[in-house]
Amino acid sequence: MTQKERISQQRNKTVWNLSPLFKHDDDPRIEREKGEVEKKSYEFINAWKDRIDYLKDPLILRQALDEYEKWKRACGTDGNPGYYFWLRTQQDQNNPVLKAKLSKIEEFSRRIENDIRFFHLRIAKISPRVQKKFLDYHGLSEYRHFLERTFAESRYLLSEPEEKILNLKTSTSYSNWIRMTSSFLAKEERKVRLEEGGSAFRTFSEIVSLMNSKARNVRDSAAHAFDDIIGKHVEVAEAEMNSVLSNKKVDDELRRLSRPDLSRHISDDIGSDIVDSLIHSVSARFDIPSRYYELKAKLFKVRRLKYHERNVEYGKVDKKYSYPTSTKVILKVLENIDAEFAGIYRNFMGKGQIDVHPKKGKSGGAFCAHSLISQPTYILLNHTDRLHDVLTIAHELGHGINNELIRKKQNSLNFGTPTSTAEVASTFMEDFVLREILKHSDDELRLAIMLTKLNDDVSTIFRQVACYNFETELHRQFRQKGYLSKEEIGKLFKGHMSAYMGDFVEQSEGSENWWVYWSHIRHFFYVYSYASGLLISKSLQSSVKNNPGFILKVKDFLSAGLSDSPRNIFMRLGIDISDREFWDKGLEDVERLLEETTSLARKLRKL
Ligand SMILES: [Zn+2]
Numbered sequence: 001m002t003q004k005e006r007i008s009q010q011r012n013k014t015v016w017n018l019s020p021l022f023k024h025d026d027d028p029r030i031e032r033e034k035g036e037v038e039k040k041s042y043e044f045i046n047a048w049k050d051r052i053d054y055l056k057d058p059l060i061l062r063q064a065l066d067e068y069e070k071w072k073r074a075c076g077t078d079g080n081p082g083y084y085f086w087l088r089t090q091q092d093q094n095n096p097v098l099k100a101k102l103s104k105i106e107e108f109s110r111r112i113e114n115d116i117r118f119f120h121l122r123i124a125k126i127s128p129r130v131q132k133k134f135l136d137y138h139g140l141s142e143y144r145h146f147l148e149r150t151f152a153e154s155r156y157l158l159s160e161p162e163e164k165i166l167n168l169k170t171s172t173s174y175s176n177w178i179r180m181t182s183s184f185l186a187k188e189e190r191k192v193r194l195e196e197g198g199s200a201f202r203t204f205s206e207i208v209s210l211m212n213s214k215a216r217n218v219r220d221s222a223a224h225a226f227d228d229i230i231g232k233h234v235e236v237a238e239a240e241m242n243s244v245l246s247n248k249k250v251d252d253e254l255r256r257l258s259r260p261d262l263s264r265h266i267s268d269d270i271g272s273d274i275v276d277s278l279i280h281s282v283s284a285r286f287d288i289p290s291r292y293y294e295l296k297a298k299l300f301k302v303r304r305l306k307y308h309e310r311n312v313e314y315g316k317v318d319k320k321y322s323y324p325t326s327t328k329v330i331l332k333v334l335e336n337i338d339a340e341f342a343g344i345y346r347n348f349m350g351k352g353q354i355d356v357h358p359k360k361g362k363s364g365g366a367f368c369a370h371s372l373i374s375q376p377t378y379i380l381l382n383h384t385d386r387l388h389d390v391l392t393i394a395h396e397l398g399h400g401i402n403n404e405l406i407r408k409k410q411n412s413l414n415f416g417t418p419t420s421t422a423e424v425a426s427t428f429m430e431d432f433v434l435r436e437i438l439k440h441s442d443d444e445l446r447l448a449i450m451l452t453k454l455n456d457d458v459s460t461i462f463r464q465v466a467c468y469n470f471e472t473e474l475h476r477q478f479r480q481k482g483y484l485s486k487e488e489i490g491k492l493f494k495g496h497m498s499a500y501m502g503d504f505v506e507q508s509e510g511s512e513n514w515w516v517y518w519s520h521i522r523h524f525f526y527v528y529s530y531a532s533g534l535l536i537s538k539s540l541q542s543s544v545k546n547n548p549g550f551i552l553k554v555k556d557f558l559s560a561g562l563s564d565s566p567r568n569i570f571m572r573l574g575i576d577i578s579d580r581e582f583w584d585k586g587l588e589d590v591e592r593l594l595e596e597t598t599s600l601a602r603k604l605r606k607l
Pocket of ligand 1: 423
C-alpha cells in the first residue's frame with residue numbers, strides 16, 4: 001500500500017483506530033498499564049485467597065463478587081495490552097516483533113489466570129445445601145446465573161489435584177493426536193488440473209477449494225487428489241480417532257457424565273432435552289435437503305450429483321458491491337428493522353472500528369472481536385466487492401450489535417453469548433440484508449442467490465445435524481465394542497451422510513473416508529450450535545416480518561448475554577425452545593425457500 005492509499009484509508013476510517021487502547025506499539029502507557037493489571041489482580045487475589053467466609057455468608061460473597069466483577073470490567077488478566085497486541089497481530093500476522101510482544105503478554109496473563117483460578121473453583125465446590133441458600137438470596141440476584149453456571153459445572157468436577165492431572169495430560173492424550181492428523185494432511189500436495197488450464201501442484205487446502213470449481217474437469221481432478229490424500233492417512237486417522245474416543249470415554253466415566261454429549265451441553269448452558277428436540281426435529285425433515293439436491297441435480301442436468309459436487313455454485317453472481325454501496329444497502333435494512341442498529345453501525349464506522357480491505361499480512365476471513373466489557377468492539381473484513389462480502393459485513397455487524405446491546409445492560413460477568421445462540425444475531429442480520437438484495441435483482445440473479453442461500457441452509461442445519469447423529473453413534477459403538485476399524489467408522493459415516501443427502505447425491509467411492517479431515521468431529525458435539533443458531537434466527541425473523549413490533553423482544557434477547565440460560569431468556573419472549581414445534585417452524589421456512597426456488601427455476605424454464 002502506498003502512503004497516499006494509507007492516508008486515504010485513515011481518512012475514510014476503513015482501518016482500525018486502536019488509539020482508545022494505545023497510540024502505537026511502543027506507547028509508554030503499555031508498560032504502565034501492565035503494572036496496573038498486575039496490581040489490581042494481586043489486590044484481589046491477596047484479599048481473598050486465605051479467606052473462606054465468602055463461601056458461607058451470602059453478604060460477604062456479594063462483596064467478593066462485586067470486587068471480582070470490577071476487576072473483570074477494568075482489566076481482567078491482560079487488560080488493554082492483551083487486546084491491543086492481539087488485534088495488532090491480526091493486522092500484521094508475519095511481524096515477529098508483534099508476535100513476541102503478544103506472546104509475552106500471554107505469558108503474563110496465564111500467570112495471573114492460574115493465581116486467580118482458586119476463586120472460581122472454590123465457589124464451584126460450595127455444598128449443594130449452601131448453593132441453594134445463595135441462589136435464593138436476593139442480594140445476589142445480579143450474580144444468580146453466574147453462580148448457577150458455576151454450580152452446574154461443579155457437579156462433574158473432580159478434586160483439585162485430579163483436575164490438574166487431567167489438564168496436564170490433555171496434550172498427550174488428545175490435542176497432539178488431532179494435530180498429528182491435520183498436520184499430515186496440511187503437508188500434502190498433489191498435481192491437479194487448474195481453472196486457467198494446464199495442471200500444477202497444489203496444497204491440500206487449495207485442493208479442497210478447487211473441488212467447488214465450476215469446471216467439471218477441475219473439480220473432478222481435485223476430488224481425485226483429495227481422496228488419494230485422505231486414503232493415504234486413513235490408517236493413522238483410525239488410530240487417532242480410537243485414542244481420542246477412548247480418552248473421552250475415560251474422562252466421562254471419571255466425571256460420571258451419563259452421555260457423551262452432556263459435557264458439551266453443560267458448557268453451552270443448554271439442556272439436553274432442548275438439543276434432543278432440535279436433533280429430532282431436523283432429522284425428521286431430511287426430506288428437505290434430499291429435495292434440494294434433487295433440484296440441484298436437475299439444474300446441473302445430471303442424474304445424480306457426485307459427493308464432492310454438493311457445493312458447486314449454480315449460475316453467476318457477478319454484480320459488484322463496493323464498500324460504500326454495501327454500506328448503503330445495509331444501513332437501509334437496519335433503519336427499517338431498528339434505528340438503534342443503524343446507529344451502532346454508524347458509530348463503528350465513525351470511530352474506525354471496522355478494518356475493511358484486504359492487505360498483505362492481514363488475517364484472512366472476517367470476525368468480530370470483543371474482550372472486556374469496557375473495551376471497544378473491532379470488526380475485521382476482507383472486502384472484495386462480491387455479494388458474499390456484503391453478507392459478511394451484515395454477519396459480523398450482527399455480532400457487533402449483539403455486543404453493544406449486552407454491554408449496555410449487563411455486568412462484566414455476563415458479558416458474552418452462549419455457543420448455542422452465538423450465531424443468532426449474525427444470521428438474523430445476514431438474512432434481512434439478503435432479502436433486500438433479492439428485491440433488487442432480476443430473476444436469473446435471484447435464482448442463483450436463492451440456490452446459494454439454500455445450499456448454506458442445508459449445510460448449516462441438516463449436514464451439521466447429520467454429523468451430530470454420526471458422532472452420537474460413533475461414541476456409542478466405540479463404548480460397546482472397544483475399538484472401531486476404519487471400515488466400521490466409514491460405514492457409519494456413509495450411513496449418516498446419505499440419510500440427509502438422499503438419492504440424488506452419490507456416495508462416491510472414497511467419500512466414506514471424509515471423516516478423516518472433518519475437524520469438528522474431534523471437538524465433540526459442537527456442530528448442533530450451527531443448526532440451533534440459524535433456526536432460532538429464522539424463527540425470530542418470521543416473527544418480526546409478521547409483526548415489526550416484535551423487534552423489541554428480539555432486542556431483549558440480544559441484550560441478555562449470559563444473564564440467564566437460553567431456555568429462560570426465550571421463555572420470557574414467549575418462545576419454548578424445548579418444544580419441537582418451535583424448531584419445525586424454522587424448518588418450514590427453509591422448505592418455503594426451496595419451493596419458491598423450484599417455481600422460479602420452472603418459470604425460467606431451467607427444469
Ligand atoms: Zn459468526
